[in-house]
Amino acid sequence: MSKKSSLSYVLMFLLTLVLMVGCGSTNKQPTDVEVDHENVTSDSHQDNEEEEEIVLEDTVKMVTDHLDREVEITGEPERVIALTRAYIEELFELGVTPVAKVEEYNNRPEGVELPSVSNQSKPDIEAIYALEPDLIIANSRQHSDILDLLVESGAPVFFVNPNIVEEDPLTDRIKLFGELLGKEDVAEEYITHLNTVSDELKETVAGYGYETGLMIQGGVESIEVAMPTGLYGALLMRLGIENIIPANLPGAGQSTWVSYDFETILSEDPDVIIVRAAGGGGTSADELLAYYKENPMWQDLTAIKEDKIFVLPARVNPGNISNEDALKVTVQSITPNE
Structure with missing residues (x-):
């Protein structure tokens, strides 16, 4: 055999070997990738479905x-x-x-x-x-x-x-609305802040000896008192003053202000009386004070004798003032020496 023929056989053998190795490698790799891809795709699809179901339930x-x-x-x-x-x-x-x-x-x-x-x-x-x-x-x-x-x-x-109160009229609805709106954390922050403010103001009021109190609606023709379930009753509670008015009186389902018997007020004899000023250009604060201080039927009350009757500004009204400011204005009104 000639050298030229031998060389041709060698080249052909090498070329055949290269093609066999290349084909074997090519056939194997796609098979492995397809299997992995199918597994990953299936798992990912299942995970996505589960995540979508969880999100739907949460929303x-x-x-x-x-x-x-x-x-x-x-x-x-x-x-x-x-x-x-x-x-x-x-x-x-x-x-x-x-x-x-x-x-x-x-x-x-x-x-x-x-x-x-x-x-x-x-x-x-x-x-x-x-x-x-x-x-x-x-x-x-x-x-x-x-x-x-x-x-x-x-x-x-x-x-x-508004008559449903679990703990505090000033914060119960804040907590409820926080749950409705997905603002639970904000509600908790607000409540914590209001508690801190209330505790500080309570210390200021403590020196005046107001253990029991009464909030009366402005006006002189009838006696209307603030229920514990509304803003005004909550102001007393937050400041460490016990409201002498019980909850769930007749008419409480329609208003936080209800008619009340004067004889019961006289027997309870509150330490402090807070009169809510009439809005809209009604009776002035001085006129309200003069009425209660000069009217003979009120003269036997300790709060009248000791000049512990005060008028709360008309702007202390739900929706006209924040809870925090309502507390601060109330304290300013009943602590004249501060």
């Missing part, structure tokens, strides 16, 4: 309102309408700006400038519809008769009964 919550209605709230509502001035202020305390106001609201400038849905006692249904809310917070005292109309807006409607 839909069923809550029971104070009319014992089951209310479904999806996600964290962003277009909230509250139908009382007090509820509007409490939303602001949580860092939530509602999309509307009622005409009675008169505290924060950004709230006063909101679109109006008319008065809280008779809200404008068409105005509510036009704002397309994703949550409506209503008052069971004032709005239960328009429940169906509110529901027709398409938004979940949560009714709050």
Whole structure:
């Protein structure tokens, strides 16, 4: 055999070997990759389905309102309408700006400038519809008769009964609204801060010996007293003053102010009496004080004898002032020596 022929055989052998190795390697690699890819794709798809199911469950919550209605709230509502001035202020305390106001609201400038849905006692249904809310917070005292109309807006409607108090009228609804809106942490921060402020103010009041107290509605023709379940009763409690008025009196379901028997006030003999000033240009603070101090029927009360009767400014009114400022103004009013 010639050298040329031998060389050709060698080259052909080497080329064949190279092709065999290359083909073997090529056939093996795609098989391994396809198997891994199928496993990864299947696992990822399953994980994604599970994550989607978890997210869906977390974003839909069923809550029971104070009319014992089951209310479904999806996600964290962003277009909230509250139908009382007090509820509007409490939303602001949580860092939530509602999309509307009622005409009675008169505290924060950004709230006063909101679109109006008319008065809280008779809200404008068409105005509510036009704002397309994703949550409506209503008052069971004032709005239960328009429940169906509110529901027709398409938004979940949560009714709050202001008479229901678990611990504190100033913080119970803050906590409740925090749960409805996914703002639990903000609510807890607010409550902690208000507790700190209250404790400091309570120390200021402690030196005046006000163990028991009474909050009376401004005016001289009838006696109306503040229930423990409202803002005014809560102010007394937060300042370490026991309200002599019991809860759940007749008429309490309609208002936090109820008529009360003077003879019972006389027998309880509170250490301090706080008179809520009449708003809208009514009786002046001096006239109110003069009435109680000069009227013979009040002269046997310790608070009158010791000049411990004070007038609370009219701006201390739910929705016209924050809870913190209401506490501070009250303390300023009843601690004249500070």
